[in-house]
Amino acid sequence: MPLLSLVIWLPILGGLAVLAASRHTSDANIRWMALAVSAVTFLVSLPLFFSFDSSTHEMQFVEMAAWIPAFNINYHLGVDGISMPLILLTAFSTIFVVAAGWEVIKVRVAQYMAAFLIMEGMMIGVFAALDSMLFYVFWEAMLIPMFIVIGVWGGPRRVYATIKFFLYTFFGSVFLLVALIYLYFQADKSFAILDFHVLKIGMDAQILIFLAFLIAFAVKVPMWPFHTWLPDAHVEAPTGGSVILAAIMLKLGAYGFVRFIMPIVPDASFELDWLIILMSLIAIVYIAFVALVQEDMKKLIAYSSIAHMGFVTLGFFMVFTIFEKTGSIQGAALGVEGALIQMISHGFISGAMFLCVGMMYDRMHSRNISDYGGVTNTMPVFAAFFLFFAMANAGLPGTSGFVGEFMVILSAFQANFWYAFLAALTLIFGAAYTLWMVKRVLFGEIKNDKVAQLTDLNGRETLILGTLAAAVLILGLWPAPLIDVMHATVNNLLEHVVVSKL
Amino acid sequence: MAFEIPNFTPALPEIFLLTMICVVLVVDLFLTDKNRSITYLLSQATLLGAAVLTVVVQSAVPEYTFSGMFVNDGMGTVLKLFIYLSTAVVFIYSREYLMERNLFKGEFFVLALFSVLGMMVMVSANNLLTIYLGLEVLSLALVALVALNRDSSISSEAAMKYFVLGAIASGMLLYGMSMLYGATGSLDHTEIASFIEQGSTDDIVLKFALVFIVIGLAFKLGAVPFHMWVPDVYEGAPTAITLFISSAPKIAAFAMLMRLLVEGLGGLLVHWQDMLIIIAVLSIIAGNVIAIAQTNLKRMLAYSTISHVGFLMLGIIAGTSDGYSAGMFYVIVYALMSLAAFGMIILLSRSGFEADTLEDFKGLNQRSPWFAFMMLITMFSMAGVPPTVGFYAKLAVLSAVVEIGLVWLAVLAVVFSVIGAFYYLRVIKFMYFDKAVDTTPISGAYDMRAVMSANGVIILLLGIYPTGLIALCVSVMP
Numbered sequence: 017m018p019l020l021s022l023v024i025w026l027p028i029l030g031g032l033a034v035l036a037a038s039r040h041t042s043d044a045n046i047r048w049m050a051l052a053v054s055a056v057t058f059l060v061s062l063p064l065f066f067s068f069d070s071s072t073h074e075m076q077f078v079e080m081a082a083w084i085p086a087f088n089i090n091y092h093l094g095v096d097g098i099s100m101p102l103i104l105l106t107a108f109s110t111i112f113v114v115a116a117g118w119e120v121i122k123v124r125v126a127q128y129m130a131a132f133l134i135m136e137g138m139m140i141g142v143f144a145a146l147d148s149m150l151f152y153v154f155w156e157a158m159l160i161p162m163f164i165v166i167g168v169w170g171g172p173r174r175v176y177a178t179i180k181f182f183l184y185t186f187f188g189s190v191f192l193l194v195a196l197i198y199l200y201f202q203a204d205k206s207f208a209i210l211d212f213h214v215l216k217i218g219m220d221a222q223i224l225i226f227l228a229f230l231i232a233f234a235v236k237v238p239m240w241p242f243h244t245w246l247p248d249a250h251v252e253a254p255t256g257g258s259v260i261l262a263a264i265m266l267k268l269g270a271y272g273f274v275r276f277i278m279p280i281v282p283d284a285s286f287e288l289d290w291l292i293i294l295m296s297l298i299a300i301v302y303i304a305f306v307a308l309v310q311e312d313m314k315k316l317i318a319y320s321s322i323a324h325m326g327f328v329t330l331g332f333f334m335v336f337t338i339f340e341k342t343g344s345i346q347g348a349a350l351g352v353e354g355a356l357i358q359m360i361s362h363g364f365i366s367g368a369m370f371l372c373v374g375m376m377y378d379r380m381h382s383r384n385i386s387d388y389g390g391v392t393n394t395m396p397v398f399a400a401f402f403l404f405f406a407m408a409n410a411g412l413p414g415t416s417g418f419v420g421e422f423m424v425i426l427s428a429f430q431a432n433f434w435y436a437f438l439a440a441l442t443l444i445f446g447a448a449y450t451l452w453m454v455k456r457v458l459f460g461e462i463k464n465d466k467v468a469q470l471t472d473l474n475g476r477e478t479l480i481l482g483t484l485a486a487a488v489l490i491l492g493l494w495p496a497p498l499i500d501v502m503h504a505t506v507n508n509l510l511e512h513v514v515v516s517k518l
Numbered sequence: 519m520a521f522e523i524p525n526f527t528p529a530l531p532e533i534f535l536l537t538m539i540c541v542v543l544v545v546d547l548f549l550t551d552k553n554r555s556i557t558y559l560l561s562q563a564t565l566l567g568a569a570v571l572t573v574v575v576q577s578a579v580p581e582y583t584f585s586g587m588f589v590n591d592g593m594g595t596v597l598k599l600f601i602y603l604s605t606a607v608v609f610i611y612s613r614e615y616l617m618e619r620n621l622f623k624g625e626f627f628v629l630a631l632f633s634v635l636g637m638m639v640m641v642s643a644n645n646l647l648t649i650y651l652g653l654e655v656l657s658l659a660l661v662a663l664v665a666l667n668r669d670s671s672i673s674s675e676a677a678m679k680y681f682v683l684g685a686i687a688s689g690m691l692l693y694g695m696s697m698l699y700g701a702t703g704s705l706d707h708t709e710i711a712s713f714i715e716q717g718s719t720d721d722i723v724l725k726f727a728l729v730f731i732v733i734g735l736a737f738k739l740g741a742v743p744f745h746m747w748v749p750d751v752y753e754g755a756p757t758a759i760t761l762f763i764s765s766a767p768k769i770a771a772f773a774m775l776m777r778l779l780v781e782g783l784g785g786l787l788v789h790w791q792d793m794l795i796i797i798a799v800l801s802i803i804a805g806n807v808i809a810i811a812q813t814n815l816k817r818m819l820a821y822s823t824i825s826h827v828g829f830l831m832l833g834i835i836a837g838t839s840d841g842y843s844a845g846m847f848y849v850i851v852y853a854l855m856s857l858a859a860f861g862m863i864i865l866l867s868r869s870g871f872e873a874d875t876l877e878d879f880k881g882l883n884q885r886s887p888w889f890a891f892m893m894l895i896t897m898f899s900m901a902g903v904p905p906t907v908g909f910y911a912k913l914a915v916l917s918a919v920v921e922i923g924l925v926w927l928a929v930l931a932v933v934f935s936v937i938g939a940f941y942y943l944r945v946i947k948f949m950y951f952d953k954a955v956d957t958t959p960i961s962g963a964y965d966m967r968a969v970m971s972a973n974g975v976i977i978l979l980l981g982i983y984p985t986g987l988i989a990l991c992v993s994v995m996p
Contacts, residue, residue, distance in 0.1 A: 084910075086988045087917070127887070149913075153904040160898060163943070167951040168883075175951050179943055186903070186939055190932035197913070197920045197928065 020077050020093040020144045023061045023103065024137045027053055027110070031133030038126030050114045050129035057136065058107040064100050070501045073097070073508030075146060075210070083150070088205050092147040097505030098274055098356060099143040101498060102267055105363045106143070108487075109263045110136040113256040115480050116371055120255065120378050121169060128169060131161040132256060139264050143271065148196045149207045155268070156189055162257065162265070170252040177245075177252035184245040188235035192272075195228035199280070213279045216517055222284035229277045230292075236269025239292075239329060240299040243322045250318035251383070255374030258314065262321050262366035267359050270328045274352070274509065278332065282513045285336065292333040297438045299326030304445035308452070313373045313383045316453055317366060320409060323442060324362050330439060331355025331424040335510060337431040345510040347430040352506050353499055354423025360498065361408075361416035361491055368405045368484040372398070375477055376457075379470055385456050389463030394470040399458045401473075401481040406454045408488050410447040416491035525583045528590035531571040531598065532638050538564040539631045546624030554622055561627040562609060565602045565634070572598050582644060586706050589644040592994035593846070597641050597773050604765040604853050605634050607969060611861045612758030614963050618869040621666055621756065629666075630762060633659035637770035643777050646695045646705040653691070653738070656770060657684045660763060664755040676754025683737065683747045691734025697727035698783075707782035714785035728786055731778060732793045739771045741827050742800035752820035757867060757874065760816055761860035764823060765853040772849040775834055780842060787837045794835045795927065801828030802931055806938035816874045818941060819859055822900060825938055826852050829915055832931060836918035843991040844914035850987065851899075851911040851980075858896040858973045865889065865962050865970060879945060881954025889960060890949045892974030897942040899977045902935055907980035910988065 030053030038046055069076060075094030083091040095103065113132050121128045138161075141154035159182055166178035196207065198221075203211045217225065235242045246266075250258050278285050285292075300323050307319035332355050335348035375398065376391070377383055392399035408415035411422075421442065428436035462468050473481070491498065526533065542564065546557045572595055580591035608630070616622040632655060639652030661684065665677035699705055701723040702713040714724065733744065740748040752760050779790055805825025812818035830852065833845030866873030866882075873879070883890040899908030912935065916928045962970075980987060 083983075084985050084988060086985070086992050087913070124883075153909070156903050156909070157905045160894075160903065163946075164950060167947065175947055178951075179940070179947065182943060183936060183940060187933075187936045190936055191929070193913070194916065194920065194925065194928050194932055197917045198925060200917065201921055 018079050019060070019063060020079055020095065020140075023057060023064070023107065024093075024141045024144060026060060026137070027057045027133040027140075028137035030057070031130040031137070034126050034133065035130045043122075043125040046126045046129060047114070047118055050133060051111070053133055054107070054111045054114045054136065058104075058111055061104055061107040061140075064095065065104055065501070068097075068100055068501060070097065071504060073504045076100075078146075083147075087149070087200075087207070089149045089207050090147045091150060092208060093144045093150075094146045095144055097502040098509075099271065101356075101360055101501060102143045102264075102271060103140050105267070105360055106136060106139050106264050109259060109363060109367055112367065112371065112480050112484065113259050115476060116259065116374060117254070117256045118476060120374075124168065128165070128256075131165050132260065135161040135165075135260065139268065142268055146209050147207050148199070148209050148212065151209070152189070152193060152196060155192075156186070158265075159185055162260070165257045166249060166253045169254040170257070172252075173248070174252040177248040180245050181249040184235055184242075188232040188242075191228040192232035195225045198225065209275065212276075213512065215280070217281065219283060219287075219518060222281040222517075223287065226277060226281045226284035226288060229272065229281070233269040233272035233277065234295070236272065237266055237325050237329060238269065238322060239295045239326070240303060240322065241295075243299070243303070246322060247315045247318045250321075250370075251312060251314045255370060255377070258370040258374070259367045262317070262370055263363040266321060266325055267363060270325065270332075270355070270359055273329060273332050274356075278335075278513050279509060281517075283516055283518055285333065285513070289333045289336045292329055293435065296326040296330035296333070297435065299323055300330070300442050301438055301445070304442060304449060307449040308445070310449075311384055311386065313376075313385055313453060313457070314370070316385075316449060317369045317373065320446065320449065321362070321366050323446070324358065324366070327358050327421055327424050327439065327442070328355040328362075330435070331358065331420075331427065334428060334431040334435065335513065338427065339510075339514050342430060345507065345514060347427060348510055349503075349506050350423050351427030351431075352510065353502055354420045354427060356420075356502055356506070357416070357491075357495060357498060358420025358424065361420050361488070364484055364487050364491070365405055365408045365415075365417055368401075368481065368488070369409060371480060371484070372402045372405060375473065380466055385453060387463070388457040388467060389460045390458075390467055391470065392458040393462050394467060395472045397478060398473050398481075401485060402458060403454055404485055405488070406450045408492070410450045411443050414489070414492050416488045416495070419492060419495045524585070527575055528577070528581045528583045529588055529642070530575050531568045532635060532642070534571050535564060535568050535631065535635050535638065538567065539628055539635065542631065543624065543628050546628070549624070551622075554624070557624050557627050558609065558613060561631060562606055564631060565606045565609075568634075568638075569599055569602045572602075582708075586708060587645040587648045588642050590642060593776065594641045594773070596990060596994050597769050597846070598638055600850050600853060601634060601637050601641070601766045601769050604769070604857055605630065605762070607857050607861075607973070608758070608762045608765060610966055610969050611761060611857070611864050614966065615756075615758045615864045615867060619667065619756065621758075626663070626666060629659045629663050633663070633762075634766065637766060637773075640770045640777070641773040643774075644707045644781075646698065646707075646778075646782075649774060649777060650688075650692065650695065652770075653774065654688065656767060657688070660767065663759045663762065664751060666759060667756050670756075672754045673756065676751045679747050679754075680751045687734050687737030687744070690730045690737065694727045694730030694734060697723055697730065701727060707777060710782045711784060714783065724786060725789055728783060728789055729793070731783070732790060732797070735771075735775060735778065736797050738774070739768075739827050740824055741797045741831065742804045742824060745801070745804070745824050748824055749817045749820040752823070753814055753816045753874075757816065757860060757863050757872065761857065761864065764819070764856040764860060768823075768827075768856070769849050769853055772830065772845060775845075776842065779834065791835055791837060794831050795924075798828040798831040798835060799927070799930060801825060801831070802934045806934045809938065809941045812941070813877075814875055815863060815879070815945070816860075818876070819856070822938070822941070823856070825934070826900075829912065829931065829935075832915040832927065833918050835924075835927075836915075836922050838918060838921065839995045840921065840992075841915070841918035843988075843995040844911075844918045846995070847914050847988055847991040848911040850991070851907050854973065854977060854980075855896055855899050855908060858892065858970070858977060859900070861966075861970050861973065862889065862893050862896070865960065865966065868958070868961065876945060876948055878956065879948045880952045880956070882949040884954045885957065886960045888971070892971060893949060894946055895974050895978050897945050899981065901939040901942040903939070905978070905981040907977050907984055907987075909981060910984045914988070
């Protein structure tokens with residue numbers, strides 16, 4: 017059975033069906049329909065995990081069909097240990113996005129739900145594509161629904177934010193396009209990503225390709241100094257849009273690093289790894305300070321996302337130094353696996369944090385920290401959840417936030433003490449900006465009448481946060497299945513990366 | 519000296535069309551305004567008949583007739599078919615629009631069909647004179663069309679500009695052709711090509727001839743720095759005429775580039791390549807940047823056309839078979855998108871109201887989600903965002919220039935396409951993010967709405983599966 021095609025096209029066709037049905041049925045039915053589509057998609061994606069053969073690094077669930085023979089572009093899908101968990105994360109998150117928009121979205125409900133379902137299919141397509149042009153098509157196409165979502169259902173400055181988001185990402189992507197076309201001719205007219213992996217490329221070309229890829233993926237991650245679109249987009253986006261942005265879209269950029277940059281241009285990566293490490297450490301330390309002073313909760317979480325993604329890129333690009341020092345890839349594998357776990361974990365935690373802020377915003381119509389205070393008195397259940405996710409965001413042991421960060425820091429010691437030192441600062445800063453926000457919002461006296469009138473979570477909201485809390489806890493206490501799935505792929509990646517391709 | 523009767527078969531569609539134009543002209547004389555639809559139907563039938571004949575007389579190997587002045591080949595067949603198709607769509611879109619403005623006259627159809635005839639002659643030309651003949655038939659008919667609404671001063675001004683600048687361009691072109699004749703002693707593309715190949719002609723004269731020919735072509739295509747007429751004509755002409763000018767004639771202009779530069783002067787590739795690079799770069803830059811400042815949608819699309827012409831040239835610059843088919847794919851896709859965009863202006867316009875400013879698109883998503891979506895697809899396609907067909911058009915021309923090592927040119931083109939994306943996004947912003955001011959329901963003839971929807975859906979479907987059209991363009995290139 018073409019499982020990957022099913023997971024890609026089911027939500028897209030489901031989204032179109034939702035649009036088509038909107039004329040004939042009520043908004044309530046539309047919501048249930050969208051929820052059903054997202055739930056079925058998640059169920060269909062589960063066999064990807066349970067039938068996954070973790071002993072091999074080969075691509076699995078491969079599908080291949082000619083698409084545009086004139087350019088030798090194929091409909092080529094497949095997953096390995098890196099992309100498979102991300103596909104599950106995407107399918108999982110979309111359910112919450114649909115549920116989160118249940119009561120809040122009142123205008124053009126069908127368009128809202130359809131945009132997210134179509135976006136889900138496209139994002140899964142990006143993770144599953146093994147043909148770089150197919151990758152690019154999905155990569156660009158998903159901007160369209162996101163552009164609409166922020167622009168139509170966003171906050172007061174939504175037009176500015178969404179155009180900035182689109183142009184920033186589009187600007188990065190066009191360099192990716194030219195680089196892919198260049199590689200196409202180098203690889204004897206093939207767009208297959210796996211063909212690019214074995215291609216011999218000269219150093220000058222490698223550097224240029226590296227920079228082209230870097231612009232595309234660094235904008236998406238986003239790495240400092242390409243991050244300025246993210247706070248704007250997050251603040252203006254509706255809750256669902258923020259969740260998808262933080263949980264999935266940022267991961268796409270990081271995915272590009274391991275799928276494209278490291279295996280295709282390893283020598284340039286080796287040569288310029290200091291640049292990435294520098295940018296990552298600046299993101300971890302400097303952005304944490306920026307987060308500390310934010311007045312707007314969404315902005316604070318957005319900056320915290322940038323800092324956490326800095327860990328991911330740090331984990332990836334330390335491998336060259338570690339390999340140089342130790343001569344073995346085992347130590348480096350720890351960092352890469354930590355980074356990959358951080359990606360999944362950040363998907364849960366940041367998604368949950370944005371949902372929490374969204375739930376408060378639905379009640380108070382404010383995201384300013386100063387408008388809150390003493391929320392725990394009126395919303396005790398919510399406060400418990402929010403505190404839990406905040407702790408996870410700060411990297412509390414026992415939550416998934418700890419596992420990835422710990423592995424990356426541990427691995428950083430093998431590279432350079434100062435890398436580890438600066439990265440470990442995040443445990444302090446992360447706790448500082450997250451918990452300080454929590455203190456100001458949740459604790460203390462009831463600040464004003466609005467807070468006094470708050471009502472606690474309803475069943476739907478409790479279910480959403482409860483499920484995410486369980487996911488954060490499970491991944492934090494028992495990450496072994498996830499590491500197991502990734503292990504063979506990561507080892508293969510590293511063996512590949514440390515061999516020169518000049 | 520014996521006179522040999524030429525083989526008329528390859529030119530059958532042209533002969534048929536000319537006959538039918540006379541028939542339409544005469545029939546229309548006997549019709550009252552009430553029965554004018556007969557002219558419309560007859561014109562559509564003419565296009566259909568020409569299409570059938572074109573398919574019937576198609577030939578896999580190039581067929582020459584009229585002493586080598588006329589050629590019938592695969593590229594010609596495909597381009598002609600798309601010219602008929604876009605003209606037929608123009609007729610459908612513009613019918614109500616013209617009726618509401620009291621322009622629904624026989625002249626419109628006769629002139630439009632005459633310009634189709636001119637385009638067909640250009641497409642099939644294998645001789646400098648044939649090209650010139652076709653070009654003039656097309657241009658004169660178009661000038662008359664632009665001035666169709668003779669009481670409108672802005673239309674008359676546009677027609678005047680079009681005529682005067684077009685005449686200068688024709689003069690340039692003719693001058694270049696005369697030098698070419700002087701240097702090679704022939705007007706026949708095939709013979710010119712073989713003369714140049716032998717290297718038996720004076721190089722300097724050839725280069726001079728080339729300069730004038732390229733200028734003439736750039737004028738006709740509306741490429742920078744010879745683009746001044748484009749925005750004025752697009753804005754000044756009645757929208758139905760703008761719709762026509764922006765679609766089918768672009769296909770014919772591409773054919774002219776192919777016949778003259780590639781088939782006739784292919785030996786001078788190294789010389790015209792540099793000239794075209796400059797023109798293409800300027801067009802992409804100026805078109806995309808100036809379009810941002812426009813508030814009139816017709817003017818904005820005019821500048822967008824200029825940038826698209828620049829992109830189209832990238833394919834020809836490559837000088838490879840892949841590049842030519844990329845250019846051909848681009849021009850066909852462009853015609854499709856242009857029909858959809860101008861068609862939307864016509865759809866939103868009504869008696870006494872032109873929806874030609876960006877503001878008129880405010881809140882279209884509230885008024886008609888379906889047509890807002892069609893316009894959304896068209897705009898993203900023009901910006902070159904997948905999954906719309908505009909992306910593959912850009913991909914094809916970019917890969918053509920990267921293949922010959924001009925990576926910088928590809929980078930420059932894509933950077934400016936990002937700048938261009940801004941003004942397309944702005945249209946979408948008006949449609950989706952703003953509240954509707956004008957809440958008149960969208961009305962329009964049933965057939966127009968159906969074709970309009972098909973037009974948008976095709977842009978999307980070709981974006982998901984462009985295989986057939988790309989293969990077609992590749993197969994007709996030598």
